[in-house]
Amino acid sequence: MTVPLTAPKESILEAEQRVRRKDLSRRWRLFARGAALPILILAVWQTLSATGAISEQLFSSPWLILKQYAALTLSGELPHHLRISIVRASLGFLLGGSAGLIIGLLVGMYRRFEETVNPTVQMLRTVPLLAITPLFIMWFGFGELSKVLLISLGAFFPLYVNTFLGVRNVDAKLFDVARVLEFSRFRQMTKLVLPAALPNILLGIRLSLSIAWLCLVVAELLGADTGVGYMIQDARAFMQTDIVFVGITIFALVGKLSDSIVRYLENRLLRWQDSYKG
Amino acid sequence: MQPVLEIERVNKTFYGEQGTTPVLQSVSLAVHEGDFTTIIGPSGCGKSTLLKIIAGLDLSYEGSVQLRGKRIERPTQEKGFIFQEHRLFPWMTVEQNIAADRSLRDPGVRKAVDELIELVKLGGFERAYPRQLSGGMAQRVAIARALLRQPEVLLLDEPFGALDAFTRGHMQEALLDIWQTNQTAMVLVTHDIDEAVFLSTRVVVMDARPGTIKAIVPIDLPYPRSRTSRAFTELRTLVLNRLDHRAELEQDVYSI
Numbered sequence: 088m089t090v091p092l093t094a095p096k097e098s099i100l101e102a103e104q105r106v107r108r109k110d111l112s113r114r115w116r117l118f119a120r121g122a123a124l125p126i127l128i129l130a131v132w133q134t135l136s137a138t139g140a141i142s143e144q145l146f147s148s149p150w151l152i153l154k155q156y157a158a159l160t161l162s163g164e165l166p167h168h169l170r171i172s173i174v175r176a177s178l179g180f181l182l183g184g185s186a187g188l189i190i191g192l193l194v195g196m197y198r199r200f201e202e203t204v205n206p207t208v209q210m211l212r213t214v215p216l217l218a219i220t221p222l223f224i225m226w227f228g229f230g231e232l233s234k235v236l237l238i239s240l241g242a243f244f245p246l247y248v249n250t251f252l253g254v255r256n257v258d259a260k261l262f263d264v265a266r267v268l269e270f271s272r273f274r275q276m277t278k279l280v281l282p283a284a285l286p287n288i289l290l291g292i293r294l295s296l297s298i299a300w301l302c303l304v305v306a307e308l309l310g311a312d313t314g315v316g317y318m319i320q321d322a323r324a325f326m327q328t329d330i331v332f333v334g335i336t337i338f339a340l341v342g343k344l345s346d347s348i349v350r351y352l353e354n355r356l357l358r359w360q361d362s363y364k365g
Numbered sequence: 366m367q368p369v370l371e372i373e374r375v376n377k378t379f380y381g382e383q384g385t386t387p388v389l390q391s392v393s394l395a396v397h398e399g400d401f402t403t404i405i406g407p408s409g410c411g412k413s414t415l416l417k418i419i420a421g422l423d424l425s426y427e428g429s430v431q432l433r434g435k436r437i438e439r440p441t442q443e444k445g446f447i448f449q450e451h452r453l454f455p456w457m458t459v460e461q462n463i464a465a466d467r468s469l470r471d472p473g474v475r476k477a478v479d480e481l482i483e484l485v486k487l488g489g490f491e492r493a494y495p496r497q498l499s500g501g502m503a504q505r506v507a508i509a510r511a512l513l514r515q516p517e518v519l520l521l522d523e524p525f526g527a528l529d530a531f532t533r534g535h536m537q538e539a540l541l542d543i544w545q546t547n548q549t550a551m552v553l554v555t556h557d558i559d560e561a562v563f564l565s566t567r568v569v570v571m572d573a574r575p576g577t578i579k580a581i582v583p584i585d586l587p588y589p590r591s592r593t594s595r596a597f598t599e600l601r602t603l604v605l606n607r608l609d610h611r612a613e614l615e616q617d618v619y620s621i
Contacts, residue, residue, distance in 0.1 A: 260448070260450070260452055261452060261454065263422065263448075263452075264448075264452050264454075266422070266439075266440045267420065267422070267440045267442075267444075267445075267446045268442065268465050268466060268510070268514070269440065269441060269442050269466075270465075270466050271466070274466040278454070278457075278465065278466055279454070282454070282456040282457075283456070285456070358494070359455050359456040359457075359494045359495075359496065360455070360496075361455070361496035
């Protein structure tokens with residue numbers, strides 16, 4: 088009996104399709120498993136408030152929140168507040184994040200810089216942000232400046248700490264290679280230090296982004312006349328629980344979205360890594 | 366003819382907590398264009414230190430080390446260095462690693478990189494990352510990276526020590542191939558006598574504590590060399606005897 092060394096073409100194609108179908112159904116099952124708990128909670132919540140077991144005024148209900156979403160979007164109120172919040176958070180993140188990145192790189196690269204700057208930064212890092220907020224309001228008023236600065240201060244530390252750590256984790260043997268190949272100072276930074284520290288820098292960006300959101304809420308709850316935080320504060324005053332929930336969920340959504348973008352970047356930029364994928 | 370590399374009366378002393386240890390004592394050696402020099406010796410004979418001095422990675426020594434008549438003061442691209450591990454940048458692909466700080470968009474660099482990939486036989490792996498390569502392949506990329514800089518001399522610090530015997534054999538043939546094509550002077554540090562006799566035009570035998578050159582054995586065999594030929598085994602025995610006097614007593618064992 089002769090055995091064919093290669094399988095016929097059709098069966099290979101079929102096999103590929105089978106594998107792809109299997110992959111797809113596996114992904115669906117994964118999604119279903121992750122979504123089961125939230126759906127259950129929403130269903131129970133809706134039933135309880137529909138039957139009057141809990142107060143609709145105080146706890147709202149998924150359906151009311153959804154209706155409020157539609158109303159606020161159509162009136163243009165939600166997009167308006169959201170846009171302002173996003174601008175504040177991005178400005179603060181860019182300002183504080185880039186400062187954290189640059190100072191983190193310098194501190195990581197130069198010992199003398201570390202000895203001069205790091206102790207002060209580490210000391211400031213331990214001060215709770217909320218304790219500094221009154222100072223910021225006294226100095227910079229209730230305007231945009233104090234909000235952006237508060238957010239940037241929060242976004243500074245995670246990027247600073249992780250960039251510093253990333254630079255210190257660069258394999259010293261690769262610096263020898265850079266010496267032998269006569270890398271310029273600029274190339275040493277762009278071809279060696281930055282890529283080697285990138286895993287830590289990206290982690291720093293993720294943490295900085297989430298802190299930026301946190302500080303945004305703090306800034307907007309304390310004193311503002313626009314923004315999602317203000318919207319929540321305003322709705323609380325009038326016991327509009329559904330609007331409060333709209334604000335909370337929109338924070339969660341945008342926060343998750345920005346985190347997903349960085350995770351996507353991580354997957355693209357760190358393809359070279361050879362680490363345990365779980 | 367002026368030698369490419371001239372080492373004259375180099376002394377190096379290590380100053381430790383337990384006093385001073387001489388590492389190299391009065392080491393003199395000249396490397397000419399097209400030479401394939403192998404330095405062999407027991408561990409602690411300072412052969413790797415000598416290579417680092419030539420590379421300009423170690424500058425605390427006495428004596429003179431000159432490349433084409435100029436004193437070596439720092440690492441430069443004229444002295445290619447191959448480390449024991451491949452030391453590729455893990456975030457760069459094979460072609461990016463060879464180009465390193467140069468731009469692949471430069472047509473001159475692109476062409477040279479493509480030719481080197483051909484030379485080290487890595488066609489098809491241009492876009493692979495180091496983690497996807499075997500040890501031998503990665504070391505070949507490191508060699509290509511050094512050769513792109515057109516060095517006057519290529520310094521190799523036990524480059525195949527971490528490879529399995531089978532791959533090592535292949536890499537030795539690949540290195541000979543590169544040497545015969547490029548005519549770059551090679552200085553290779555090893556502790557493998559077989560490797561030394563198989564590759565080089567002469568073997569420098571060093572002794573430990575302090576590190577001195579004990580003998581220089583010219584290897585006049587034509588390439589490609591057969592490891593099983595009588596002349597080969599005789600030369601291997603000769604190097605072994607220079608390396609360790611006690612071995613002379615057991616000469617019969619080694620000359621089979």
